[in-house]
Amino acid sequence: MSFDEVAIKVSGVSKIYKMYNTPADRLKDLFNVSKTKKRHQTFSALNSITFEVKKGDTVGIVGKNGSGKSTLLQIIAGTVTPTSGKVEVFGKVVALLELGSGFNPEFTGRENVYLNATMFGISRESIESKFSEIESFADIGEHIDQPVKTYSSGMFARLAFSVAIHMEPDILIIDEILAVGDAAFQAKCVSKMRQLKDGGVSLLFVSHSVDAIKSMCHSAILISHGNLVDQGSSEKITNHYLAMIRDEMNQYNSDDSIQNDETIEEITSIDASSSFRYGSGLVSFRDVHMANENGEPTKAYEFGEQASIICTLYSKEKVTDINVSFLVRDITGIDLFGTTMFDEDITLVSLEKQEKRTIRFNFPIWLRQGSYSVSVAVNRVTDRDYSDVFLYEQIDGASAFEVIRKIDRPVHYKVHFPIRIETEGGLYDK
The missing domain is CATH 2.70.50.60 (abc- transporter (atp binding component) like domain)
Known part of the structure; x- marks a missing residue:
């Protein structure tokens, strides 16, 4: 893959966390008190992960809770530093990693829109021209002028997603945030993500819904216990993921x-x-x-x-x-x-x-x-x-x-079901 085709390049990324029994042990370790005594255990959240995302591609990440998906996204987004390895990102990254990230709970929704625009280097004039679109997509009504600490998780998700997609991203990273929205909002978000994908935006998408992964993503990677287990087409990877889940169910039952x-x-x-x-x-x-x-x-x-x-x-x-x-x-x-x-x-x-x-x-x-x-x-x-x-x-x-193809019976949708159609009425006599 040539350099100008790559949106994200992850090379041998590992992340190791130190786990302490008490805050005092953490403090002593920080100041190197008694170096000979080990006060922590290590936990490997990621182990030498390597993959690439092409520009304009949509890649899903699947795996059980605790597999390392969110840690990987945080490293790509730049909010967490890897212990080893390197991440190269080519373009502006907008990440929806968790509710509340990048928002000040004391500010109103409107104020947070401008705050996020400033964080992404977008001028006030530019965001003002887009504000009506952001407000319309979020569809939270008069709550736009209320402190976001008063929002429900669904309202928060609506505003956060609307802000993210209007920040002119080259790369959009989404970590299961859509799961908190209602069905109509999720459908609207999926439609918008397809539009962004068609416009050349690269998407990195984490979801526990295999149908969402297969529908949205060209390819996918499977992570288990911090290791990249498999990568390939979204259908292949989701099948592998479901097989892992079913094997665990077998062991349980x-x-x-x-x-x-x-x-x-x-x-x-x-x-x-x-x-x-x-x-x-x-x-x-x-x-x-x-x-x-x-x-x-x-x-x-x-x-x-x-x-x-x-x-x-x-x-x-x-x-x-x-x-x-x-x-x-x-x-x-x-x-x-x-x-x-x-x-x-x-x-x-x-x-x-x-x-x-x-x-x-x-x-x-x-x-x-x-x-x-x-x-x-x-x-x-x-x-x-x-x-x-x-x-x-x-x-x-x-x-x-x-x-x-059957010439005398066209089918315009993926699946057809027999439908009973009735007509009523007649000429309207004035």
């Missing part, structure tokens, strides 16, 4: 009768290069394929045709309460539709040792022309809130299919 270290046997009918497969492997998929209404294998459908996903299961041991599910995603990785046997109140499966069983999902193709992928999963579950779910196997990208 495991019992002595389940052997989690079993090797998952190879599946010859699934392309390993295009699928992502994980789980304990006690129950696994031996075959997953698409078929037409006659049961014939196919990978292309017209709008309105009947489709089937046919899954063949194999169990290494006797198991009960087996639930199978499927999920259809578009080419960007966005979840479109799917279901589970459990959700549909279908009797769950019991399998004997070394038994095979076929499960078939049938549905009409109500999709726009394009490419789609199918993910499948098999788990054990009995509680309606899925609190006891144990994942045997999930395969993301287990199969794929195309919806081809």
Whole structure:
């Protein structure tokens, strides 16, 4: 990547914090009292992180709480100094890292707008010309002239986001701040971020919503325990992240009768290069394929045709309460539709040792022309809130299919549902 294409370059960044038992120990360490005595422990928040963000790109950062995401963003924003490594930023950075950062709680919303403009080197005249836009986007009404310490978290988020996007950023960093807003505000923010992205602004985006990451971001990085575990397309990384979460759920819900270290046997009918497969492997998929209404294998459908996903299961041991599910995603990785046997109140499966069983999902193709992928999963579950779910196997990208154009039935949206349309009225007699 050439120098003029880079917005952010992170090179071998580490951050180590000293942890003290008491404030007195911190003070003694500061003044080097008795150097031979160790008064602190160390905590590595980040370990040699390296990646680049291209200008105009949108990169998501995913990971569990405490993984180091916020520390990384603070270092990139310049509010925290790395212990080692280097961060190079090319352009003006505006960061929304936490509610209240950069705002004086005693000042009114209006006064804080001008305060932030001064911090970012924007003249009073320039911000005055934009103030009506900032006020309109924030949409907090007369509260704009009240001290921000009286604001709710939602009002704070509205004003903070509105101020940030009007500060003419080259790089916008957002750390989960949108989660405090209502649904309408979140939708407006996402729309504005798309507009900024189309205008060439680089976005670094942290969210626990995998759909938001897949929808907003070209690529993503996964951080765990301060380490950069994986980087790549947003779909690949969010799948990896969900796999980590599900593996942890397996460990939490495991019992002595389940052997989690079993090797998952190879599946010859699934392309390993295009699928992502994980789980304990006690129950696994031996075959997953698409078929037409006659049961014939196919990978292309017209709008309105009947489709089937046919899954063949194999169990290494006797198991009960087996639930199978499927999920259809578009080419960007966005979840479109799917279901589970459990959700549909279908009797769950019991399998004997070394038994095979076929499960078939049938549905009409109500999709726009394009490419789609199918993910499948098999788990054990009995509680309606899925609190006891144990994942045997999930395969993301287990199969794929195309919806081809049907000349006499255009579909303008991603998914079509049958709609009943009624008209009323007639000529108006004056």
